[in-house]
Amino acid sequence: MNQTPEQGQYIDKTKVSTHPLWPLEQCWIGFILPRVPKYLNTVNLTLATILWSGLLILFGRFGHQHTYWLWAVSGLIIAQYFTDSLDGAIGRYRRNGLVKWGHYMDHLLDFVFLCAIIISYQYLLPQYSQWFIVLFGLLGSLMISSYLMFGMTNKFQMSYGQIGMIEFRIGVIIINALIIFIGPGFLRWLLPFMSLVIFFLLIWGVYRAQGVARQMDLENKRISTDRQLQDQ
Numbered sequence: 001m002n003q004t005p006e007q008g009q010y011i012d013k014t015k016v017s018t019h020p021l022w023p024l025e026q027c028w029i030g031f032i033l034p035r036v037p038k039y040l041n042t043v044n045l046t047l048a049t050i051l052w053s054g055l056l057i058l059f060g061r062f063g064h065q066h067t068y069w070l071w072a073v074s075g076l077i078i079a080q081y082f083t084d085s086l087d088g089a090i091g092r093y094r095r096n097g098l099v100k101w102g103h104y105m106d107h108l109l110d111f112v113f114l115c116a117i118i119i120s121y122q123y124l125l126p127q128y129s130q131w132f133i134v135l136f137g138l139l140g141s142l143m144i145s146s147y148l149m150f151g152m153t154n155k156f157q158m159s160y161g162q163i164g165m166i167e168f169r170i171g172v173i174i175i176n177a178l179i180i181f182i183g184p185g186f187l188r189w190l191l192p193f194m195s196l197v198i199f200f201l202l203i204w205g206v207y208r209a210q211g212v213a214r215q216m217d218l219e220n221k222r223i224s225t226d227r228q229l230q231d232q
Helices: 022-036 042-063 065-092 099-124 126-153 165-182 184-231
Strands: none
Touching: 022 065, 042 065, 042 099, 065 099, 065 165, 099 126, 126 184, 165 184
16 A cells, blocks of 8 residues: 655745745645645646646637636636646655756746747737837746756755735736727836836846855855865
């Protein structure tokens, strides 16, 4: 008889998050994991992001100047959230051992999905394309900063200023609904405001990361100096 995995072993200990919905997110993941069908595993849940990304671009192309396609975009964002949340957790729960593969493919495809979102909006709302490019640069920089931080500390930053990916997704879905119901005119001020907020979050994240890196360098230097004095 298979041994039942211990409660909470699905949680990725390398992830650090302070956003308010994080505990609720871990609760629903823990509840649903034992109920996930066997044919859904780390590999196909991770690779599902390729499907969602392709459909995003396709729906954006079909929806040129037809904002009701944003319902489909929101649906794909929700679908990708579920597969992205479960892929690593189910791998740890079932102990399949694909740790490094999952880390690499999961974060690579997260970036692919971000690219697909921007391309989709470029089709759907071409009048705001310059702001989507700015947002892509800022969000991509946040992702790169998190990856580099993980390389230094083995801790993956999942939130910035109490804002995590789930809050970001909810915000995008709300914005999509507002565009459909009242039109995209409010984006004239919202997109610059979002860009400014994300810019300051990026500056804060970079400042914090370089401080951590500097502290680690100084600590390593102190340890090295102590060893040299002991060897004399």
